[in-house]
Every structure is written in structure tokens, then in C-alpha cells.
Amino acid sequence: MDKNSKIAFLGLGSMGAPMARRVAAAGYPLTVWNRSAGKSDGFADVAGTPGQAVSDADVVITMLSDPAAVREVVGAIAGELKPGAVLIDASTIGPEAVHEIAALLPAGITLVDAPVMGSVDKAAAGELNLLVGGDADKVMPLLELFGTVRRTGAVGTGAALKIVMINAIVNGVALVAEAYQLADAYGLPEDLVKQSLSTSPLAGLATRAAAENAFYQVKLAAKDVDLAARAGDLPIARAVHDRLTSYSEASDEDIAQLVKHFRS
Template sequence: MDKNSKIAFLGLGSMGGPMARRVAAAGYPLTVWNRSSGRADGFAEVAESPADAVQDADVVVTMLADPAAVREVVSSFASKLKPGTVLVEASTIGPAAVQELAGLLPDGVTLVDAPVMGSVDRAASGELSLFVGGHADEVMPLLKVFGSVNRTGAVGTGAAVKLVMINAIVNGVALIGEALALADALGIPEEQLKRAMAASPLAGIAGRAFAEGAYFPVRLAAKDVALAADAAELPIARAIHARLTAYPEAANEDIGQITKYFRT
């Protein structure tokens, strides 16, 4: 691909919006679509439907909430894809859903799974980590607009690695919340505990739990943990999923904020 390659970007949520803006800033011809049109404000070419967005596209990027949304949207435009098009699936939907997605695509269309790791701040700055499965050589220039690329193997392996990684991170943040609850019970001041964590092997996950300017909503974290728990016998993940979904008022807060609910 080159800078004349036509890109369609579908899904302008918290992550998709800044990612699509990076595509526009890189100079690619870009058409966007989002279910709620208000999120498309500021983009030059806005399609009324997914099928309209992908007309004549060389590369289509989907960044949607969950497997059901991806299945619905891709089903609505798959027949419109021209031979040679590459579909880059950047959502977190797990390897089983990626394989199902492959079955929806017509002959001559290449599927690349490229789920991303990072929050909205890193999406805006182009510092995401991408786990990329499939024949992605052709779209590497575009993928690098989003951040660093980690090649994982065949189609579906990117989704698999992302699911392992995000499950560990979400579970870790939840456990930081329980550590804070234990510290409260033992009378340990919060700042003292934070300093101890920062100087320990917990530093990385504690840093995410206490991060400012990051945004990964609890509802999506719970969705990702549920996907992991459906893929393997993971009793800890199931217990944490139950805790994440026990506080509906936290659904749209950043995952780091779940720690305050664990302390009450």
C-alpha cells in the first residue's frame, strides 16, 4: 500500500476515534463510519453505512466493542469488498470470533487480526502495541501509524495473545484494589502502600491501576475477562468478572477506578 491507498475506518469510540485521526493525519484518503454519527465530527468523509464506507476501499479497519458488533457490521459490508482488500480487525474479540469472521469474507479478501494494547492517551500519540496475526506485510505502513507491531503468526494468533495479555492486566488491576482494601483494614496509609508497590515487582500493574489520563472502561474490561473465561477454565477470571460487573455505576469509568469500589 501507499499514501494513495483508500482506507475505511469503522468504529469511532474511545479508541477508534483517535486511531482514525492518526490515519487522517498520516495523509491517507479516509472514509469513516460510526453507529452514532456525532463521533464522526471533524472527519472529511463520513459514510452513512458500513457498506457505503467500504466502497472501493483498499484497507478496512474495524474497531468495535465486542464480537457481536463486529459480526453484525462485517456481515453488512462483506459482499461489497473488492478482491485484494485487506480487512484489519483491531477490536478485542478473541480468536474464535476471528475465525468466524474469516468465514464471512469473500474470496480474494485478506483478514489481518491486529488488536491493540493501550489506552486512549497512547491511541492519540501513536504508541499502542499491536498484536498482529495473518499476512500483514501489505498493511504494515498503516499499522505502524498506530504504534509498535508485534507479529504473532497465523490469523487469530494476534487475538489470542491480546486476550491473554488483557486478562492478566485487568485481573492484576482488580487485585491491586483488593490489596488496597487489605491495607485499609491493616491501617496502612495509601501513599505508603503506593511507594512500596512502586519499588516492587508490582510497579507496572500498580502504575496502570493509579494511572491518570488513561481510559479503558470497566464494561469493556469485563467483556474481555468474560471472553478469556469462555476460552479456558479460569476460576480467578470468573471471580474477577463477577466483581467487575457488581458495580454498574462503574461501567463507564476507567478500569483503574474499580479499586475504589473494592475498598468500600
């Protein structure tokens, strides 16, 4: 691909919007679509429907909230895709859903699964970690706009590794939150606990549990942990999912707020 390759970006949520802005800033012809039209403010070429967005696109990127949304949108655009186009799904939907959307695509369309690890600030800075499955050679220049690419193997392996990674992180943040709850029960000073966690094997998770500039909503974390729990006998994931879904009033908060809710 080159800078004349036409890109369609579908889904301008908290992660999708800064990723799409990076595509535009790099000089690619870009058409965007989002279910809520207000989120497309600031983009030059905004399509009214997903089909309109992809009709002449060489590469289509989907960054949507869950498997149902991806299935719906891919089903709507499958017949509108340009022959030879590449569809990159950057959503977190798990390997089963990736194979389901692969079955919706006509012959000649290349599917690449490329879910991302990182927060909104990393998306804006092009510092995400992309877990990329499938034949991505053609679109590497585009993927590298978003951050560091880790090739994982066949289609679906990127989606699978994302669920493995994000499940461990969410469960780990819940573990740190529970550690603070236990420390409160013992009457330990918060600063002492924080400093001790920061120099322990849990340091990275403790940092994420204290993050103030990240935005990974509790409801999305619950969705991702549920995907993991459905894939195997994972009692910790199931317990964390139950805890996450019990915080209905906090569903739009970042997962760092779990510490507050565990301690309340």
C-alpha cells in the same frame, strides 16, 4: 500500499477516533463510519452505512466494541468489499470470533487481526502496541502509524494474545485494588502502601491502577475477562468478572476506579 490507498475506518469510539485521525493526518484518503453519527464530527468523508464506507476501499479497519458488533458489521460489508481488499480487525474479540468473521469474507479478501494494547492517549500519540496475526506485509506502513507491531503468527493469534495479555492486566489491577482494601483493614497509611507497591514486582500494575489519563471502561474489561473465562478453566478470571459486573454504576469508568470501589 502507498499514500493513494483508500482506507475505510469503521468504529470511532474512544480508541477508534484517535486512530482514524492518525490515518487522516498521514495523508491517506479516508472514509469513516460510526453507528452514532455524532462521533464522526471533524472527519471530511463520512459514510452513511458501513457498506458505503468500504465500497472502494483498499484497506478496511474495524475497531468495534465486541464480537457481536464485529460479526454484524463484517456481515454487512462482506459483499461490498473491493476484490483484493485487506480487512484489519483491531477490536478485542478473541480468536474464535476472528475465525467466524474470516468465514464471512469472500475469496480474495485478506484478514489481519490486529488488536491493540494501550490507552486513549497512546492511541492519539501513535504509541500503541499492536498484536498482529495473519499476512500483514502489505499493510505494515498503515499499522505502524498506530505504534509498535508485534507479529504473532497466523490469523487469530493476535486476538488470542490480546486476551491473554488483557486478562492478566485486568486481574492484576483487581489484585492491586484488593491489596489496598487489605491495607485499609490493617490501618496502613495509603502513601506507604503506594510507595511499597511501586517498588515491588507489581509496580507496573500499581501504576495502571493509579492512572488518571487512561480510559478503559469497566464494562469493556468485564467483556474481555469474560472472553478469557470462556476459553478455559480460569477461576480467577471468573471471580474478577463477577466483581466487575457487580459495579453496574461504574461500568463507564476507567478500571483504575476499581481501587476506589474495592475500598468502599
